[in-house]
Amino acid sequence: MKNILIALLLFAVFILGWLSxxxxxxxxxxxxxxxxxxxxxxxxxQLLEAPVAKICxxxxxxxxxxxxxxxxxxxxxxxxxxxxxxxxxPSDLTKNNNLLIRxxxxxxxxxxxxxxxxxxxxxxxxxxxxxxxxxKKEIDQLHRVYxxxxxxxxxxxxxxxxxxxxxxxxxxxxxxxxxASESLGLNKQVKExxxxxxxxxxxxxxxxxx
Numbered sequence: 423m424k425n426i427l428i429a430l431l432l433f434a435v436f437i438l439g440w441l442s443x444x445x446x447x448x449x450x451x452x453x454x455x456x457x458x459x460x461x462x463x464x465x466x467x468q469l470l471e472a473p474v475a476k477i478c479x480x481x482x483x484x485x486x487x488x489x490x491x492x493x494x495x496x497x498x499x500x501x502x503x504x505x506x507x508x509x510x511x512p513s514d515l516t517k518n519n520n521l522l523i524r525x526x527x528x529x530x531x532x533x534x535x536x537x538x539x540x541x542x543x544x545x546x547x548x549x550x551x552x553x554x555x556x557x558k559k560e561i562d563q564l565h566r567v568y569x570x571x572x573x574x575x576x577x578x579x580x581x582x583x584x585x586x587x588x589x590x591x592x593x594x595x596x597x598x599x600x601x602a603s604e605s606l607g608l609n610k611q612v613k614e615x616x617x618x619x620x621x622x623x624x625x626x627x628x629x630x631x632x
Contacts, residue, residue, distance in 0.1 A: 447478045458491055466491055486524055493527050498535050501528050505544060515552040522552060529561070533568040541569075563598070571602035576611075589626040593619060 450469065457466040469475060470484050479487070485504060492500040505528045508521060515522040525548060532540040548561055566575045576599065583595045596619035603611045 446474055450474055450478060454487065458494055461495070463491070463495075486520060489524050489528070493524070493531060496531060496535075498531060498537065498540075501531055502537075502540055505540075509544065509547040513551050515548070515557075516554050522557070526557075526560070530564065533564060536568075541565075567598045567602050568605075571605045573606075575602055576606075589622050592622045593626070596622065 453469055454466060457463075457469065467488070470479075470487060475484060485507070489501065489504045491497075492504065505525065508525065513521065515525070525544065529541070529544050529548065532544060545561060545565065549558060552558065563575070563578070566572070579595055579599050579602070583592060583599075586592045586595060596615050599615045600612055600619070603609075603615060
């Protein structure tokens with residue numbers, strides 16, 4: 423009987439500790455998101471170095487959150503520093519979605535900034551360490567949008583647009599169509615895509631408000 427009581431007490435302590443940590447994590451993430459949205463860099467990074475963050479988050483998780491901030495504000499120098507740490511060792515990205523998402527966001531930033539060295543390093547790492555066919559197709563399409571646009575790419579994107587159901591999907595496709603068309607000097611199409619993109623964006627805002 424005594425052993426049962428001790429076990430129950432230990433279980434209760436465990437549950438209370440878990441609930442307390444969950445509340446701390448939720449409060450901390452709320453603050454981090456607020457600091458990020460307001461561009462309060464010093465407060466954001468101070469919180470990540472605070473004891474509560476070190477208790478609730480692993481060093482790797484805190485590094486990913488640092489990367490989030492730098493990606494949000496297009497700080498390519500710091501993005502490159504953190505990404506270089508993550509791609510030093512092989513990683514099965516099909517089992518590490520959190521890292522994959524950040525690396526894909528970093529890849530887009532490198533493409534936007536035309537940082538050729540960083541583009542090639544990260545592109546090779548992604549292709550080697552992510553076996554998912556969909557991700558490889560995404561990398562290939564992004565590469566073509568920013569670096570090798572042609573009429574075949576425009577046809578491919580327009581076909582994707584015809585079957586896209588979600589507004590977010592359509593916005594991404596229009597954004598790529600605009601970038602590729604600009605590079606090809608197709609100013610008339612750029613204006614048409616911008617107009618259609620604004621229509622989708624306005625509908626999306628109205629739906630969110632509703």
